[in-house]
Amino acid sequence: MFKLGVCKSEDLGHTTTLLGKQRQISCSLLKTESPASAADITRFERVIRSTAISSGVSRTTYWSRFDDLDAVTQCVLQRTFSADQCLDIHDMGASDAFLSMQWAERVFAAFPLARMTASDISLYFTEAVWVSSGETYILEPDGTPIQYTKAPFVVWLARREHPAYLLNALVRRWAGWRLRKLRLCSEPVSWRGVPDSTVINRGGWRFRQIPLVHPAVLSFACNERFRVVQANAFCPLPSQCDVIRAMNLYQTGVFTAARVQQGIRAALDSIVKGGIFIAGKTMEMERARNDVSIFQKTQGRIRVVERLGKGFELEQLVLGMSA
Numbered sequence: 543m544f545k546l547g548v549c550k551s552e553d554l555g556h557t558t559t560l561l562g563k564q565r566q567i568s569c570s571l572l573k574t575e576s577p578a579s580a581a582d583i584t585r586f587e588r589v590i591r592s593t594a595i596s597s598g599v600s601r602t603t604y605w606s607r608f609d610d611l612d613a614v615t616q617c618v619l620q621r622t623f624s625a626d627q628c629l630d631i632h633d634m635g636a637s638d639a640f641l642s643m644q645w646a647e648r649v650f651a652a653f654p655l656a657r658m659t660a661s662d663i664s665l666y667f668t669e670a671v672w673v674s675s676g677e678t679y680i681l682e683p684d685g686t687p688i689q690y691t692k693a694p695f696v697v698w699l700a701r702r703e704h705p706a707y708l709l710n711a712l713v714r715r716w717a718g719w720r721l722r723k724l725r726l727c728s729e730p731v732s733w734r735g736v737p738d739s740t741v742i743n744r745g746g747w748r749f750r751q752i753p754l755v756h757p758a759v760l761s762f763a764c765n766e767r768f769r770v771v772q773a774n775a776f777c778p779l780p781s782q783c784d785v786i787r788a789m790n791l792y793q794t795g796v797f798t799a800a801r802v803q804q805g806i807r808a809a810l811d812s813i814v815k816g817g818i819f820i821a822g823k824t825m826e827m828e829r830a831r832n833d834v835s836i837f838q839k840t841q842g843r844i845r846v847v848e849r850l851g852k853g854f855e856l857e858q859l860v861l862g863m864s865a
Contacts, residue, residue, distance in 0.1 A: 544709035547696025551581075554588055566696040567592050569680045569689055569752060570669055576739065578757035586757060590638050593754070595664050596688050596700040599796060603637040605644075607824060608789065611832050611850055612645050615820060618836050618848050619785065620652055622818060629656040632783045634775040634809065635791035636660035640756040645787075646768050659783075660759075661773035665736045667752040670726055674746060677720065683772075685730055690717035736760075736770070776805040779812040786813055787820040789834070792856065806860055813839050815865070818847075821854045839865045 548557055548567040557565050571589045574582035587604070594600045623629055631649065633642040642660035649656050667688075668681040679699075680689035688700045695713045697703060703711040724746070731742060731749045737760055742749040753760065755770055763770050773779065775791055786809050792802045806821070813819055822834030835854035838847045843865050846857065854860065 543706050545707050546694045549693045568691045568696045572752050574757050596686050608641050629653050630783045631658045631785040633660045634788045636662050638756040639759045639770050643759045643762050657767045660770045665772050669750045671748045778808045782814045785818045
């Protein structure tokens, strides 16, 4: 058996096989023009939902996912902080940062001096094309290869193919062999920022950056009060913030318990006394319900000031930590 990939925009309407299995979508379809057209944006939003990094963490996001959370958070912020306060807000694990932008628009209307930073561990992929054959590799910022495309096949390199798809498994092995033979990762590729439209030609390879930030956010980030940065959500921030949101990030189903505890500790250490920490999870299988706890870091302890849905599943862990 074999499974064909989705290599062209016109194939995005057919992303499952006859047996109902998901076809791998080429990350190259995330590329957009500048400024992005309506078709570009539609394609980006469709593809980003199926995109994951090598750790297996997906970048699932969509419009209005946090509408109810944003409304509750706004009430908490308005009763906690004065309208003329220069709030410093950080949205961790923001994926394509579109929901961060939606949140920022609401916050800025009530707090004219507020600033917001959206961050994620990966803000872009690098597309590497072997010019003579058209073979395409998708790389993470550190050079880790995660996908290989040679139409009509698209294979995931960070995990094995199902044994039933023998031809796909052979393509994956071929991709690994070619990777070593063509010395793709022998030299790092660096970019000036996101986005960077530079095309780099080197030793038979052509490199382009593929931003993972929503096209609308790239335009909104021109606002000096809003920025998107790369950051590790398991390390303390360079400076403390008034508010940190970490949705769908600290999950024991994805990370070890020790790693989750490390991340939550880092987030709490990055919040000022009296500041707000928002943590939770979207339950996609239950009508996209948001289970969230909103905490305040007070003198010597953490307390819950508001809950949405069933609250953060690790609420007790947070409450057991010192402020």
